[in-house]
Amino acid sequence: MAEKKYCIFQISGGLGKHVAATAVAEVIKKAHPDRELICVVAWPELWTNLPFVYRVFPLGNTQYFYEEYVEGKDSLIFGQEPYFTTTHINKTHPLVESWCKMYGLTYAGELPTLRVNPEQRKTIRNFYEPKLEGKPLLLIHTNGGLFTNERPYCWSRDMPFDVAQKVVKHFKKTHTVMQITKPSSPHLDDAFVRNEPLSNTELAGIVEMSSKRLLIDSSLQHMAAAFRLPSTVLWNATSSVIFGHKMHDNIQAKEKPKKPLPGSYLFDYQFDANENEFPYEEDDLKDLYNVDQIIDSVEKQSNTPSKGFG
Secondary structure, X not given: OOOOOEEEEEEOOOXXXXXXXXXXXXXXXXXXXXXXXXXXXXXXXXXXXXXXXXXXXXXXXXXOHHHHHHOOOOEEEEOOOHHXXXXXXXOOOOHHHHHHHHOOOOOOOOOOOOOOOHHHHHHHHHHHHHHHOOOOEEEEEOOOOOOOOOOOOOOOOOOOHHHHHHHHHHHOOOOEEEEEOXXXXXXXXXXXXXXXXXXXXXXXXXXXXXXXXXXXXXXXXXXXXXXOOOOEEEEOOOOHHHHOOOOOEEEEOOOOOOOOOOOOOOOOOOOXXXXXXXXXXXXXXXXXXXXXXXXXXXXXXXXXXXXXXX
């Protein structure tokens, strides 16, 4: 029997980046169908169900890995950082496409992929469906980033509280509204708040069972794309061109006044919302987003996922 050949794909960074990276993993496997794909990741939970992945290892927990898969083996290594590619820094290509170009792979529009197996799905639905009281689920992700981050609001990516509350007021009679947030962030009135530590599988299962979604630039908008669920996504300082998905309705905050960014090198605004970079004046905060546009976008989301908007 011929010895197995491998592709070794290493990913670091946040959960959203990992979900997006599942599309890159699929492209690697398509380009090398004769090789087994091994993924070394920081967030392994959602990778174990993927049909094109042979083995998943958590970063830092790779005992005997070198001897098993590298030393004397026919292995291709995919471990470079896509954030430092020219197309990503210049904001000309989506992250997944830049990632593939960096490896010399042909990108054909692959989207992220997630799989929640039937037992996982049954467990998640058995817990949540009684709480929905027969109404469709509107999922609102107001605050993202690391769960342990005590900063209650990240201006560059989080959803303004007043915007989210107006959306809840509009939909509360027709939908059960669930807010996904962090313990340090404020709770929306008339919403079922989840600010406890949830497994990545549970988060994915909630996204999968939702009927409508109002999201931010964080992991859940990548999960929605992975389940082919068109969503309304709000953007402020980060770019929907590189981090977003065309299947979503990507709504940008009002244009920012030009402001010097002396601390910036290859990127403009920082992910963690440095207060010194805040570009708006006090009066701008009253209409940072067009709430009517957001509500209209959420209304147009079909409860049948394949139908998209309209």
